[in-house]
Amino acid sequence: AQKVTQAQTEISVVEKEDVTLDCVYETRDTTYYLFWYKQPPSGELVFLIRRNSFDEQNEISGRYSWNFQKSTSSFNFTITASQVVDSAVYFCALIGTASKLTFGTGTRLQVTL
Amino acid sequence: GAVVSQHPSWVICKSGTSVKIECRSLDFQATTMFWYRQFPKQSLMLMATSNEGSKATYEQGVEKDKFLINHASLTLSTLTVTSAHPEDSSFYICSASTGVGANVLTFGAGSRLTVL
Numbered sequence: 001a002q003k004v005t006q007a008q009t010e011i012s013v014v015e016k017e018d019v020t021l022d023c024v025y026e027t028r029d030t031t032y033y034l035f036w037y038k039q040p041p042s043g044e045l046v047f048l049i050r051r052n053s054f055d056e057q058n059e060i061s062g063r064y065s066w067n068f069q070k071s072t073s074s075f076n077f078t079i080t081a082s083q084v085v086d087s088a089v090y091f092c093a094l095i096g097t098a099s100k101l102t103f104g105t106g107t108r109l110q111v112t113l
Numbered sequence: 114g115a116v117v118s119q120h121p122s123w124v125i126c127k128s129g130t131s132v133k134i135e136c137r138s139l140d141f142q143a144t145t146m147f148w149y150r151q152f153p154k155q156s157l158m159l160m161a162t163s164n165e166g167s168k169a170t171y172e173q174g175v176e177k178d179k180f181l182i183n184h185a186s187l188t189l190s191t192l193t194v195t196s197a198h199p200e201d202s203s204f205y206i207c208s209a210s211t212g213v214g215a216n217v218l219t220f221g222a223g224s225r226l227t228v229l
Contacts, residue, residue: 037220043204044222045157091156101147101208101218105156 002027004094006104013082013111021077021107023092029053032096034068034075039106040088048090051075082111115141117209119221126197127229133193134224136207142187143209147218148180151204163190197228 003026013019025034036048049059051068059066063080079086092104116139126132136146145164149157161171161182169182179201181193190209194201204225208218 042222043206043225045206045220047217047220050217095218099145099210100159100162102159103157108154 002029002032002094002096002098002102004092004102004104006090006092006107008107009105010108010110013109015083015111015113016081018078018080019082019109019111021079021090021092021109023075023077023104025073025075025092025094027094027096029096029098032094035093035095035101036066036075036077037091037093037103038088039091045091048077079109082109084111084113087111115209115219117143117207117219117221119207119224121224122222123225123227125227125229128198129196131193131195132197132226133191134205134207134226136190136192136209136221138188138209138219141209143190144187145210146184146190147208147210148182148190148192149206149208151206151223153204157206160192194226197226199228202226202228 005024032053034051038046056068065078067076087110089106089108091106093101095101118137118139120135147162148160150160151157159172160175161169163169163182163184165184165187171177184190204223206223208220210218
């Protein structure tokens with residue numbers, strides 16, 4: 001069985017602050033993929049990143065960065081200099097050999113002025 | 114990039130009626146489509162996996178007679194909520210995969226169902 005845990009239910013920050021969203025996963029598969037999705041109030045899921053289990057390189061894309069550590073089974077997501085438009089629910093997800101995408105419970109990020 | 118269109122985006126129906134939601138892959142062929150359900154302020158829960166030309170595989174606890182899934186072509190999967198009741202009110206999202214090894218799912222924009 002696989003499981004994704006996002007311990008932070010809600011986070012509130014002031015614009016321009018940095019914020020890190022935590023994600024811890026469990027899987028018995030040796031090959032798997034990790035994802036982050038953004039769900040704005042409109043409801044659609046916006047794909048942010050995919051990382052396979054053999055690539056532990058951290059990644060930076062603009063204000064977004066991801067820290068993948070297999071040793072702690074974590075795949076954390078940091079937003080630098082947050083903006084109001086970053087307000088959304090963020091989901092971490094995992095897919096393994098069973099090809100079923102398992103979502104975490106999500107972290108609601110509120111960025112205020 | 115790959116686009117998945119979901120229709121309708123929102124629907125209101127009376128209790129006891131059936132509602133059909135369509136999920137189309139617009140610019141690619143999707144051998145597998147997935148249907149998720151999301152209650153307010155909760156996560157997405159996989160309901161079923163739909164493979165073109167074969168019966169859908171339902172997750173434990175999902176009533177297959179209640180949620181009929183048809184994947185008749187490589188670009189279309191439909192979810193029919195039969196005899197809908199207020200507790201079926203939810204946000205339904207589909208996603209499509211291009212096949213084995215792709216491991217990248219494209220999601221539709223979701224369909225919000227309200228049963229009165």
